[in-house]
Amino acid sequence: MLSIRLVFPPLFWLCCMSPAHAGGDTDGTRLQVLGRNFYLDTDNHGALGADNREWAQGFIARFESAFTPGVVGVGVDAHGFAGFRLDSGRGRSGTGLLPVDDEGRAASDYSDAGLALKLRAGDMRLSLGEMEVETPVFDTADKRLQPEYASGALLQGTVQGYDWSAGRFHAFKNQNETSSDSDFDGYGASTRGSSISFAGIQSPGSEPWGGALYAGSLSDTWNELYANLHQRTDFAAGRSFSWTLDAYRTRDTGSAKAGAIDTLAWSLFGKLTLGAQAFALGYQKIHGDTPFDFIGGDSIYLANAIKYADFNGPNERSLQARYDLDLAALLPGLTFTARYVRGSHIDGTHAPLDGAYTRFDAQLQQQVPTQGKGGKHWERDLDLAYRVASGQAAGTLLHFTYVSHRANAAQAGRDIDRIYLVIEYPFELIR
16 A cells, blocks of 8 residues: 555645746646545445445545647656545445455555556547546446546547547556556456457537447457447427437357356437426346446446446346436526336346356355346435536535435345435646
8 A cells, every 4th residue: 555655745746836847838737636525324224234334535636747749749647546534443344435454444544646658649649557447348437435547558539520449458446445456346257367458439429419339358258349329309498308329249258257148238218308307218128147247337338327236137127217407596506316217027047157147055055146036126316416616616516315225135136225425626736
C-alpha cells in the first residue's frame, strides 16, 4: 500500500503551482480534485449475520496534460487517490468503500496513484499505462469511493464522424484496492491469468439515429459481440420519444476457463418525455444456460442492469418501469427517479458442472448449479439528486438512493435494503 505521504506531496505541488510554474502555456492542461463523501448502509435481513455499514471520505485527483507540438504530440494523464475511514468496524465492513483485512477489519486509510503516457497523431490517440475505460464490452466502474482502473493500451480515433477504439488490458485495480495487478471478476469469469481485448465503432451521439458495434475477447474464456441501435424523435419543445436496442452474443473460446458458454442477451428500452416528466419501459431477455457474464463493474449496457441487480440470470426475462421528474421549477439541478424491475423464468439447472457457474453443495458433496429452476426477483430504486448549477459551488452533487431487492432461493440472490448517500465537490485547479 502506498503511503499517503507519497501521494499527497506530488498532488500538493501540482495543485499549488501557478500556470507560469507549470510551464507557461497550460492550454489543454487540466487538473481537478474531486472530494467524495460516501455513506453506504446495507440491511442484509440477517442473511450474513450482520449489516454492512460504512462511511468514508475520498479525494480523487485527475491531471491531463496538453500535448507537445509536432506531428506526434506527447502528453501524460495521471491520477491519485486517498481514502479515509470515518466509520466502520469488524462485522460492518465489506461495502466496497474500504479495503478489508483477513479478520474483517476495514483499513483506516488507503491511497495510490497511476499514470498513462499518451501520444497523438492527427485524429488518433494512443494511451499506455493505467486508466479508466468506457466501452460497452469493457467498462471500468466508478461506483464507490475510488474508481476502478485498468492497465494496458487504448487506441482511439475518429473516421467520418464515427468514434472508434481498440484496446488490450492485462492488469486491474479494483475499487477498494491499491494494487495495480489485481483481478476483475464477473459472475463466473475472471481476468486471473487472462487479458481482455476489444475493438469497436459508434456513431455520433448528436444524430437522431445511431448505433454501435464492438467485439471483445477475454483470453481463453469467451468471445463477445455487442450491437446497439437507437433512435430519437422530437415532437415539440420538451416532448420526445426515444428507444434503444442493445444485444450481446457470447461464446466460450480457447481453454474455456469459465466452462462452456453460449448466451444471447438483449434489451429494448423506450422512453417518452413530456416536459419535466419522462415515462419508460424496458424489456430484457437472456438466452442460454449460464448467466450473461462480463468483466469490469459497468461492462453491461443492458436496460435492466440497474443499481444492484443486473437481471442477467440464465434464461431470465425481466421488465422495467421507470419514472423521471425534473424538479428544476422547484430548484434548478434537482431530479427524482423511480424504477422497478422484475425478473423471472430463471433456470440455471443446465449449467455445465465443470464450469464457473456452480457451487459446492456440502450435503451432496458435489458441485451443483448456482441458480435453480423458477428463479425470480425484483428491485426497486428511488433516487434523488441535486447538482449545483452555478456559483462558487457549481458542480457540487448531493445524491441519495434507496434500493430494495428481494429474491427466491432459485435465483440465489440476497434480500437487501440499501441506502447510498454521496456528496461530491469538485475543485478545478488548472483548466
